[in-house]
Amino acid sequence: MSDLSKNKIKWIRSLHQKKHREELGLFIIEGEKMVAETLVYAKDSIELIAYTNEFNIGQFDGESFEISIKELEQISLLKTPNKVFAILRQNKTNSSIDKKKLIIALDGIQDPGNLGTIMRIADWYGISDIVCSKTTVDCYNPKVVQASMGAIFRVNMHYLELEEWLSNCSLPIYGALLEGENVYNETLSKNGVLLMGNEGSGISTSLIPLINNPISIPRFGGAESLNVSVATAILVSEFFRC
């Protein structure tokens, strides 16, 4: 335990930006529940913990600082910071993609809450890999990390040239399209790729010819669309239900 210097605060605040997170291979988590879980499940990935006297840090040998609420407010991204703030190392293992399982492919998901929620769905169903276009929001964005509820530690995220990868993946590609086949009537393969598009514009025109199996969720009411994380949940469930 030592004091948090002005330089350290400046350095921590630089991690609010994606550019610096990437350069340094670090990311931020906040709040009692999240940090407590990380101390149990992913202690080795912790770079630094800054905590107020309300947080019980227990046994932790890495770099840590007991700070005031005012200091916590200075480094936090939250409106109402919650007791503790930690910096973790990004998981940079270039793990291969498990093609025997369902893979989720995301084309330009923009909303951090949506990406985090989709990671949490993948984590629930035991999906190992999510492949993302480079236009998809950064999975180490603090709002994504928060919404993922720990999935960031269990689901492998791959940012890549999506068109190239889909062209070469040799798997059935299921694409969520409004004019796709009624998913409730389809026999779905156990392995394959489920491709989901951007919140506003859907799947990119260039990727549509790569879809072997266009699928859709039938609509019975008046809504124009479903939220992309909700649609992902319903479609993923169809792959696992039988």
Add this chain to the structure above:
Amino acid sequence: MSDLSKNKIKWIRSLHQKKHREELGLFIIEGEKMVAETLVYAKDSIELIAYTNEFNIGQFDGESFEISIKELEQISLLKTPNKVFAILRQNKTNSSIDKKKLIIALDGIQDPGNLGTIMRIADWYGISDIVCSKTTVDCYNPKVVQASMGAIFRVNMHYLELEEWLSNCSLPIYGALLEGENVYNETLSKNGVLLMGNEGSGISTSLIPLINNPISIPRFGGAESLNVSVATAILVSEFFRC
């Protein structure tokens, strides 16, 4: 078109609070898409529109004000207000609950985004009624309205004494419980109640004995839980898939 007086601004800002929205039976919508849709589908419920010169109001005979961006910032709830702001009348018809269809029952949903998303799911599947415990977040909360994407105009929301209503509803009650039966193996009734609990604490202890059919979504991976709107989507989908 006329000027927005200081008193009017004060009155509009009072609607940021639930208490005043309830007293006056009004609510707020914001943004170009939302207001444009309302002008098409629910023009009669509009009490007032305040718009900047970037918004094309078209033919509207009700009360309206062309305002500056600065004035919009004064009345808006958004960090970056989007061209137009409107006040609508709440739908106070005491419509009866359609017991021939699936009904969603919500016990203490707190997050506005979750409630709005659940309303949008109901709207997609053509569910007419959502019954809510009085501890559930106000459906006219601006964040709920935003997330509902127009469902507020098509889905009937009923705030009531949930325990009493469930006790007397004479319908099969399906409750989402972690230790429930695997929903994928169940034969689900076409009408009935799907009861979903609070984000943190689940379904209230007092309501659990009222559940005839405890159901759950099987877990294949490491996540501790699913977001309540995601779980609602997967369960509602099961009722409609066959």
